[in-house]
Structure formats: C-alpha cells, structure tokens
Amino acid sequence: MKKLLINKNLLAVIVMLIGIGLIVIGLLSGDAVSVLNKARRICMECIGIG
Amino acid sequence: MDKEVSEKKAKQEKLSNDGRSASSADRSAHNGSGPRRGCGSAGRHGIQAVATLIQNANFKGFFTGKIYTGAAKKVCVPGLNCYSCPGAIGACPVGSLQNFLSGMTFRFPYYVLGLLIFFGALLGRIVCGFLCPFGFLQDLLYMIPFYKKNQFKFDKYLRYLKYIVLLVLVILLPLSLPLTPAFCKYVCPSGTIAGIITWFTTEFIRPQFGWLFSWKLIVLGIIVVSGLIVYRPFCKYLCPLGAFYGFFNRFALVRMHLDESACVHCGACARSCKMNIDPSKKPNSMECIRCGDCVRACPEKALHIGIRDHRANAGSTATSGAKDPAGS
Ligand code: SF4
Ligand code: SF4
Ligand code: SF4
Secondary structure, eight states: HHHHHHHHHHHHHHHHHHHHHHHHHHHHHHHHHHHHHTTOOOOOOTTTOO | OHHHHHHHHHHHHHHHHHHHHHHHHHHHHHHSSOOOOOOOOHHHHHHHHHHHHHTTTTTHHHHHHHOOSSGGGSSSSSSSSOSSSOOOSSSHHHHHHHHHHTTSOOOOOHHHHHHHHHHHHHHHTHHHIIIEEEEEEEHHHHSSOOOOOOOOOOOOHHHHHHHHIIIIIIIIHHHHHHTTOOOHHOOOOHHHHHHHHHHOGGGGGGGGGGGHHHHHHHHHHHHHHHHHHSSHHHHHHTOOOHHHHHHTTTOOOOEEEEEETTTTOOOOHHOOOTTTOOOOTTTTTOOOOOOOHHHOOOOTTOEEEEEEEETTTTTEEEEETTTOSSSS
C-alpha cells in the first residue's frame, strides 16, 4: 500500500513537471502576452453583450 | 487480531446504532462546531474569503467600472473568476483557454493548459473547496436559511452535464466557430456578475446590453435560486473547471487518505458530505471538493487530507483511493 502511495505521489510530481514544461513552452511562444491582451480588455461575450 | 476485530465491530455497532452519535457528528460537520481537526469549516471560509479578495484586489474598479490592465493579468487564477470583472487582477483560465481555441488562427494553449495541469496535479479540487470565488459564493448561498433538498433522483445523471459543457462549450464550439467562447457567452455566471457590475458602473455601455444579457441573467438566476436549495449546483452540474480538476483528484499530490484499519463504516462521513459522496468508499472521488467536512465528522480520525498519509508510518492499511473503480 505504501508503494502505491509513493507511486501516486511520483505520478503527481511527473504530471506537475509536464505542466511546468507546457508553461515554459507557452511563455517562450508568447502565450502570456496573448492572455494579457485578452484579459486587459472587457470581454463582450463574458459580460453578456456578445 | 481477534480482539482488534471484535473491538472494531463493537465500535461500529455503537456508532451505527446510536443515532445521536451519528447525527451529532453530522450536525457538527454542518455547523462547524465539531471536533477541530486541521482547518475547520470557519477556517476554510476564511481562506475562501481571503482568496476571493486577493483575486479581486482592484477594489477601485468596483466603483469606477474600469478593469485592471496590469501585468498580473498574464497569470491565470486557479478558479473561476471572470477577467472582465472590474475587481479581477488575474486572468480566468476557462476564458483564456477558449480564447486560444477560438482565435482566427488556432494556437495550442500550452501556457493555459500547463497552468491547469499544474494546479490539478498539485491540488486537485482543493481549488474548488478553498480558492475559487464562485465556489465561495455558492457556499454562502447555501448558508441562507431556505428550503433544502440536496439529494434527489436525477442528481447522479446531471453530474455528467459538466463533462459535456467542458467538451462542447469550452473545446469543440470554440474550435469550430472562430471568435465564439461559447461557455463565456451563453453560460458562465461569473461573467454575468461582471456584466451586472459593469451595468451599474459604466453608463455608456448600458444601451448595448440586449437579449444575450437577459439570457445570461436567467441562467445566473437559476443557479442562484437552486444554490439556495442544493449545495453548489453549478459545481456539481455545470462547471467545466471542476470537471477538469476532478480528473486529478485520484493522484493529486494533496489528496485524501483513508485509514481502512480505523474506519468502522459508521457512515458519519457520508452523512456530512454535501457533495453526496461516501469518502469511506471513494476517498478520491472526482466530485470531492476537499471541503474537509467528512474529515471533521469522522469519530475515528480515519480520514485525512494531505501529501502523506497520517498513519502510513504507524503501519496501518491506508488507501488514497485504490478501491475507487470509477474515481467518481
Ligand atoms: S467547480 Fe468550478 S465554480 Fe465550483 S469551485 Fe470548482 S472551479 Fe469554482
Ligand atoms: S471514515 Fe467514515 S465510515 Fe469510516 S469511521 Fe470515519 S466516519 Fe465512519
Ligand atoms: S468527501 Fe470531499 S466533498 Fe465530501 S465532505 Fe469529504 S472533503 Fe468534502
């Protein structure tokens, strides 16, 4: 059972590292700027104007 | 060994036969006056309030109607908090995801997906129980004294809706119809709240609100009224973010551990759970928002939320969901 626990923790850490890897790729390709560009303007769909 | 088994049986009998014992555990879990273990429900609501305030720290925006435009908006927050809300200082992950998928030219959402995967693998649906402002709002709604019916016939089937919302409104429709963030546009109640604030604070924009706003107000109204009767209906049935994080609950670094050797199957945990889960059978259900009510209700301290199992070192049999076949 302890082995299973360690394996799950290991899986979580591996998936977290995959997440971090994707974040880094995204940052290098300018994703964060795209997120900012969208988020700094009022989104008409969100507030219900369309 | 025999002694241990008979002791456990006796405890189980005592706890399941003694209605007062179970219901008091149940009550204490609901009113937060039970045995204090870890973060009590008042403590959880305090954390939720602080998380909501931090994510909406552009306070002057609530009066001027002007949204925050600083660099912090490069970062997606973990929960559902509309970036068009004048108070928001971060970006909404669901809105950002749809924005990537529904752009005129498709771009794979590495950054947003990476953040969501990171939050999910680290915390699972702890995000829902502690960090999400819309989850907090629903917790507050359910505290209002009103007719309550948290268990009903179609609950089980309605839970699948959120996966359809995730697949169709957040992924497929934005992918096939450019510039259509369908979830934001037709459903998201967090966006509607941002719309209401904008309506009150920004006069020149008012004439532009039309049928879509009326539709979104109806959806929000249904969610709010049903939230008085059912615990967290939006989280249970509609939220694509909750659906996504649910996939991580079984193996997230911080998850629930059940000490099977301590559990006497009294059912106190299941009775305390407002998400209608039996954590003694499915400690890492995809529906669990990690509120901790069951942990506090358990008279045997058999449940624990954390990275390591609380009794792993004592040589007891602990599981973090190995017996959860569907994980739901
Ligand atoms: S299910 Fe959605 S709305 Fe509910 S708490 Fe989780 S992220 Fe927030
Ligand atoms: S885990 Fe649930 S069923 Fe088991 S002892 Fe604790 S409250 Fe009772
Ligand atoms: S099973 Fe999950 S949702 Fe239910 S009471 Fe326990 S922690 Fe809360």
